Amino acid sequence: MDDKVSRSEIAALVKWAGMELSEAQFDQLCEAYPHAQRMIDSVPRDQPRWDELANVFEFPPEDAEQ
């Protein structure tokens, strides 16, 4: 397991999420969690404040005028 997050910290996250996992399920989550951590660490967090969320796609200008 990644040494950035301990089992006790993951246990706290699970409790916060309101989940009750069996020992085997918790072991699985601990095994999978480093993958989530890598993803989370990879998300850019330096966007300008006015950058909004995606709306899936943007209409071409000619459509917006209609």
Added chain:
Amino acid sequence: MTTDLDYLTIAEGAARIRSRDLSPVDWTQHLITRIEALNPSLHAFVQVTAEHALDQAGKAGAEIAAGNYRGPLHGVPFALKDIYDTAGIATTGQSKVCAGRVPERDAATVRRLKDAGAVLLGKLTTHEFAYGGPSFDLPGPPARNPWDTDRFTGGSSSGSGAAVASGMVPATMGSCTGGSIRTPAAYCGIAGLKPTAGLVSRAGVLPLSYTLDTCGPMAWTVEDCALMLQALAGYDPEDGQSVERPIPDYRAALTGDIKGLRIGVVRHFWEVDKTTDPAVAAALDAAIGVLGGLGAEVEDVTLSPLDDFAVSQWIIACAEANAIHDDTLRHRPNDYGENFRYRILPGAVLGAVDYVQALRQRRELIHEVETVLKDFDILFTATTPILPPLMADEDLVSILASRGITGAFNITGGPALALCCGFTDDGLPLSMTLGGKAFDDAMVMRVGHAYEGATEWRRRRPNLKGDGP
């Protein structure tokens, strides 16, 4: 031994139905017999609605005989991934969580296909709730690849890919959150279209991710995908993402002429960002050569690294899937298969800020791709960098760590078409992807259709145990 009804495409079958050379009942009965022979080894169907299908086929035949021909799907059999609601027919998402669930209404797409006269032949294997897989702890076994039954079909529309490739049915519906139409299309050697987000209704389809899910057709040829999309496309107020747009004549767009079209090749997706099987890379280079030979102008383009798309796609999908499954995951975690639970649980501990940042990253990526597409008609890239994996090689850790190419077009929302671009020496299919501008689904199919017409790949079929009468 095969018969002339094996492997009929929609276009071929429709022409014969229209000319009264083939009755919908005969075609449907033939496919039911074929499913009985092949499904025990391929596990593509979870339920065959034979009685219902024969009844619908009989009505279609009577209508056509009376001169009321509805169009190219009239009397044509199709099948649905088992996440599409079907009135009076169980729809479980292949999960114990939905065991015994029988919807009262058809999904909007199912209504549209039935309105076009198509004949529902049954429900198809899927990864649990269109996520995870291949799994052996679900209500049914995973589908197997018709080209090599020791290999994975790809997913999550696993039965949809296997059923078309094996000729059990000419057309199926898949769904796609990160590649669940295009990956099984690639591994099974067929065509699969993820339409533009908002073009095809998702109402009545078990959701996985509200902002990434897309419903689309899978068939042997691009032309058949176009025929399916013609019936499927259109505004639906019951789907919050649905968009009211003019619907073009998709089949008429398949002119075979791509002279002068500009194709941007996203080569770094498979040459730099992923480790790609040499057979895949060689097939992609050959395909680029074919497109150039047809008169297209081909040029390499650079987008953000694939990981940027993959990170955004994973966080959004995982967070939204957790929101959808929140209650049952909390109270009935044991009712999920191990694979689904393994994939989704990390999302339960994602933060709200992580999700919002991923959505903001998504906007940047959409803008970047739209800007590139101002100079090109379509983008070209790999569908998957690897060959269909052996079932035995699939393990939870490697599945979770793998970041596919397909998810990039779920992030953009634009159309993406996977189609066969060759075979390995061992007879395993290879695939390329054409991605387009939002609502220009006709363009990706135009190029894909021209490519299919210029190559021999659609003439090859798998050698199946149990094939024949």
